[in-house]
Amino acid sequence: xxxxxxxxxVQTRKAEEAIDITPQVDEVVSKTxxxxxxxxxxxxHTSSGLLVTxxxxxxxxxxxxxxxxxxxxxENYHHHRYLDYDxxxxxxAETHLKSILGxxxxxxxxxxGKIVRGSRQTIYFxxxxxxxxxxxxxxVLGE
Amino acid sequence: xxxxxxxxxxxxxxMVDKYPNYARMARNVxxxxxxxQPLETFHLQMDVAGIDRAVLLPIDCERARGDAxxxxxxxxxLCSISNRFIGFASVDPLKEGAAKExxxxxxxxxxxxxxxDPALQDFELRDSKVYDLYEAAAGLNIPVLVHTGxxxxxxxxxxxxxxxxxxxxxxxxxxxxxxxxxxxxxWVWEATALALKYPNxxxxxxxxxxxxPREFFQFVFSKQIPTTLLERSLRNRMxxxxxxxxxxxxxxxxxxxxxxxxxxxxxxVFEENPGRLLxxx
Numbered sequence: 001x002x003x004x005x006x007x008x009x010v011q012t013r014k015a016e017e018a019i020d021i022t023p024q025v026d027e028v029v030s031k032t033x034x035x036x037x038x039x040x041x042x043x044x045h046t047s048s049g050l051l052v053t054x055x056x057x058x059x060x061x062x063x064x065x066x067x068x069x070x071x072x073x074x075e076n077y078h079h080h081r082y083l084d085y086d087x088x089x090x091x092x093a094e095t096h097l098k099s100i101l102g103x104x105x106x107x108x109x110x111x112x113g114k115i116v117r118g119s120r121q122t123i124y125f126x127x128x129x130x131x132x133x134x135x136x137x138x139x140v141l142g143e
Numbered sequence: 144x145x146x147x148x149x150x151x152x153x154x155x156x157x158m159v160d161k162y163p164n165y166a167r168m169a170r171n172v173x174x175x176x177x178x179x180q181p182l183e184t185f186h187l188q189m190d191v192a193g194i195d196r197a198v199l200l201p202i203d204c205e206r207a208r209g210d211a212x213x214x215x216x217x218x219x220x221l222c223s224i225s226n227r228f229i230g231f232a233s234v235d236p237l238k239e240g241a242a243k244e245x246x247x248x249x250x251x252x253x254x255x256x257x258x259x260d261p262a263l264q265d266f267e268l269r270d271s272k273v274y275d276l277y278e279a280a281a282g283l284n285i286p287v288l289v290h291t292g293x294x295x296x297x298x299x300x301x302x303x304x305x306x307x308x309x310x311x312x313x314x315x316x317x318x319x320x321x322x323x324x325x326x327x328x329x330w331v332w333e334a335t336a337l338a339l340k341y342p343n344x345x346x347x348x349x350x351x352x353x354x355x356p357r358e359f360f361q362f363v364f365s366k367q368i369p370t371t372l373l374e375r376s377l378r379n380r381m382x383x384x385x386x387x388x389x390x391x392x393x394x395x396x397x398x399x400x401x402x403x404x405x406x407x408x409x410x411x412v413f414e415e416n417p418g419r420l421l422x423x424x
Contacts (some may be wrong), residue, residue, distance in 0.1 A: 011183060015191050015393060055349035061215035073397075080355045087295060088389040091355040097238075133156075133180050 001012070002088015004032045005139045007044070007061040012130035016068075018060040021136070026115060035113045044104035044136060047095035047129035049102040055122030063102070064098045071097040095129035104124055111143055146229075146417040147189070147197040147392055147405070148325055149349040149384025152213050152221055156181045162217060163209045171211045171348050172204065174280065174296055177388060192385075192392035196227050197272075198417075201259045202287065203233040207265035219252040229421060230287065231256040235264055236272045242279035249283050255421055257287045261303040262294035268308040272420060277299070277312055281319040286345075286420050290320040292330055293352055306334040313341045320420055321379055326350040328363070338380045345420060346377065347384030348399060348412070356390060356398035378408045382417050 006028050010019060021041075029039050043050045053059055077093035079143060109116045125136055146364045152158070159400055169175055184296040199221060201213040211217075211233070218230040233250035234241045236259065248254045254395040261268050268289070280287050292304045306327035313321050322345045327334030331350075338344040351359050364370055373381060385395040399412070417423075 011181070011187075013187055013190075022147060045281075077355075079356065081353060082295070083176075086176040088177070089353070091390075091394065098182060130186060131191060133178075133184055 001141070001143055002032060002034050002037070003026075003028050003139070004034075005137060007135050009109050010125055010136065011118070011132050012048075012127040012132055012134055014127065015130055016064050017127045017130065018063060019127065020055055020122055022123045023124045025138055027139055029110055029115055030113065031114055032140045032142075033113070034110055034140050034142035035078045037110045037130060037140060038107060039110055040105060040107045040141075042137050042139075042141045043125065043134070045134055046099055046104075047092055048134055049099045049126035050105050050136065051124050051126055051127065052106050052117075054120040054122065056126075060124070063126075067098040067101065068094075070101065079131060084109075092129050098128045099126075110140070122127050144418065144423070145193060145271070145413040146421075147194045147385050147387065148322070148382040148384065148417050149347050150197045150199055150387040150392075151389070152185070152199045152201075152218065152228075154388050155185065156180050158217055158221075161220075162214075164219070165213075168208070168212045172210075173202075174209045175388065182221070182224065182313075184410070186225070186415050188387065188392050189227065192396045194392055195202045195395070196229055197392075198229045198231060198256070198384075198421075200231050201233040202258065202260050202263050203235045203238075204263045204265070206235050206238060208263065212263065212324075215248045215252055215254060219248075222253065229253045229372060231258045233258045233260075233264075234276065235266075235267050236270065236276045241272070241276055245276060245279050246283060257288065258283045258290075260290035261308075262299035262301070263296050265299075265303075268303070269311065274312060274315070277319055278318045280336050281353075284422075286320040286322055288347070289322055290325065291323045291327040291334060292325045292350075293328055296327065306330050306337055310337060311339060313344055317343055319343060320345060322347055322420070324349060324384065325386070326363070328352060330344060331363055331368055335372070335377070338377055345380050345382055345416065347382040348395065349384035349386035351390055352388065353394070353421060356394045356423070357401050360398040360402060364402050373402070374404055374408050378411050379416060381412045382420070383413045
């Protein structure tokens with residue numbers, strides 16, 4: 001049994017954006033040499049996300065637009081207060097809620113050393129509170 | 144050119160690697176818990192907020208807290224790396240040779256103003272030694288930005304930053320421009336009164352202590368202080384300041400934009416007033 005964990009950094013460049021990380025995940029799987037198994041991808045942050053959808057710009061825009069409609073910046077959130085452990089105010093409740101709704105991880109089977117996914121499935125790192133240097137984890141389990 | 148007049152370079156990864164006490168001071172004294180980020184993130188935060196240049200503020204609190212929260216050297220270092228930064232100096236008014244140190248920071252390091260924080264630096268604003276420093280700043284023709292109002296930092300007294308403690312100095316040093324940071328909150332009317340009376344007083348908008356930036360601005364700069372007062376009487380004395388990284392610059396820009404200020408007024412706040420104060424062409 002092989003278990004490999006890799007942490008990958010991504011510099012986001014906008015307040016919100018969807019970044020296609022499918023090639024990076026493919027590469028990690030390929031490097032491990034695992035032929036049969038499972039890969040799990042997870043963001044390390046609570047104001048970003050990980051999701052899978054068709055990889056086209058119009059959908060990227062729709063996801064971000066409609067998440068913002070569901071969780072507007074100006075709603076009455078309890079999180080809008082001083083957080084002493086952070087030394088600053090937490091006024092980004094909507095970014096956490098987007099992260100919860102869109103999810104923070106995804107899993108795919110590995111067969112013959114490659115990820116098995118639908119032809120249109122693309123893995124996205126979702127930035128909801130950027131720009132920031134972010135980290136996501138890719139763990140491969142198998143043999 | 145749009146300027147953010149109030150930022151703290153306390154979370155820059157490159158500085159953690161270069162200066163041994165940098166991270167400890169950010170965590171233990173400045174009390175900020177966010178992750179350290181590469182310098183590139185600072186620039187990107189400015190980009191998404193539509194800000195061209197940022198004033199970097201150090202705090203020399205070595206006597207009171209063991210070291211500086213960003214030193215003059217670190218600020219000058221960052222200014223040498225990026226021309227989007229405008230560095231201020233900080234010296235301890237109670238330290239022997241403070242005026243000389245300020246002169247060197249301005250003339251040799253190229254720093255453009257003086258930052259003082261009576262709470263973190265642990266001094267009284269009416270101490271005669273502070274007046275010596277004002278004299279030096281006036282001679283160097285640089286502005287003085289003073290932390291006024293609330294201080295979150297532990298082991299500090301909020302009352303140290305009461306804006307009215309500055310009135311005597313403001314009246315005495317008429318050629319020295321004073322920036323009252325954080326609009327003096329919670330003493331916003333006192334800070335406003337000083338700006339109304341004295342032509343050498345400026346107020347920065349880095350003011351956020353509860354709720355979201357929009358909610359806070361809507362209350363303080365609309366219900367508490369009428370927006371008309373800002374537009375009509377203080378349009379030449381307001382400076383945009385974010386207090387990044389205690390708050391992201393984009394959120395403060397957005398909050399200011401929700402007030403009913405004219406484009407002409409906002410242009411003064413973001414561009415003309417800071418440009419004039421810093422002697423930028």
